[in-house]
Amino acid sequence: MRLKHVKGAEEAVMSSIFTISDPEAKLGRWKDTVTEGKPLYIEIGCGKGRFIHENAIENPEIYYLGCDRYESVLIKGVKRLENDPLPNLSYICGSAENMENWFERGEIDRIYLNFSDPWPKARHAKRRLTSSKHLDIYGKLLLPGALLCFKTDNRDLFDFSLEEIMSHPDFELTEKTFDLHSDPVLSKGNIMTEYEERFSSAGHPICMLKAVRK
Ligand SMILES: C[S@@+](CC[C@H](N)C(=O)[O-])C[C@H]1O[C@@H](n2cnc3c(N)ncnc32)[C@H](O)[C@@H]1O
Numbered sequence: 001m002r003l004k005h006v007k008g009a010e011e012a013v014m015s016s017i018f019t020i021s022d023p024e025a026k027l028g029r030w031k032d033t034v035t036e037g038k039p040l041y042i043e044i045g046c047g048k049g050r051f052i053h054e055n056a057i058e059n060p061e062i063y064y065l066g067c068d069r070y071e072s073v074l075i076k077g078v079k080r081l082e083n084d085p086l087p088n089l090s091y092i093c094g095s096a097e098n099m100e101n102w103f104e105r106g107e108i109d110r111i112y113l114n115f116s117d118p119w120p121k122a123r124h125a126k127r128r129l130t131s132s133k134h135l136d137i138y139g140k141l142l143l144p145g146a147l148l149c150f151k152t153d154n155r156d157l158f159d160f161s162l163e164e165i166m167s168h169p170d171f172e173l174t175e176k177t178f179d180l181h182s183d184p185v186l187s188k189g190n191i192m193t194e195y196e197e198r199f200s201s202a203g204h205p206i207c208m209l210k211a212v213r214k
Pocket residue numbers: 001044045046047048067068069070073094095096097113114115116117193194195196
């Protein structure tokens with residue numbers, strides 16, 4: 001994805017009261033110090049935050065964290081939250097690869113991956129957020145019984161992700177569809193992301209899977 005640099009984004013994101021600038025300091029203490037005992041759901045690669053913000057409005061009993069590695073995209077979500085404050089949503093600017101420095105084993109109750117970067121070259125497969133390397137991390141941090149939820153319009157990435165999840169010892173695939181928006185059961189209550197809106201408007205079917213942490 002080509003990223004447009006937004007002047008001042010880094011300072012605006014890192015100084016916002018809605019950004020957790022020291023996630024390492026919350027390690028093992030999220031439920032006590034941040035979520036007030038609420039379950040913790042995180043979207044990795046949340047982009048501009050539409051999905052996570054709308055989820056937080058709809059589900060006040062859940063605490064949401066949006067994580068993205070670039071301030072220039074996160075700034076939109078942070079600004080929206082400053083204009084429409086919610087007590088159950090914060091952002092982290094950082095990379096999924098650092099999650100083990102932020103969360104203790106079993107500390108996360110759900111992980112969302114939406115329209116993750118596809119990294120189409122085989123030599124970059126480990127960078128895909130659904131690669132076994134990343135599933136190892138999610139497996140440690142998710143509570144047994146917790147869900148990993150993934151949506152994409154990219155069929156190659158989806159097929160890769162199905163294989164990785166089905167062969168991973170920590171996860172059991174519980175739901176899948178190759179056309180979410182045509183599935184009356186699985187699409188019920190679906191909250192669209194920015195990319196989902198864009199790709200489905202262009203006629204791309206949206207693939208979705210859910211897997212449970214064993
Ligand atoms: C294609 S965009 C999708 C954004 C949003 N989830 C959506 O569906 O509209 C992928 C996002 O993932 C972020 N991202 C990619 N790799 C990441 C990583 N390792 N850790 C955190 N964020 C990452 C990118 O910065 C980008 O904002």
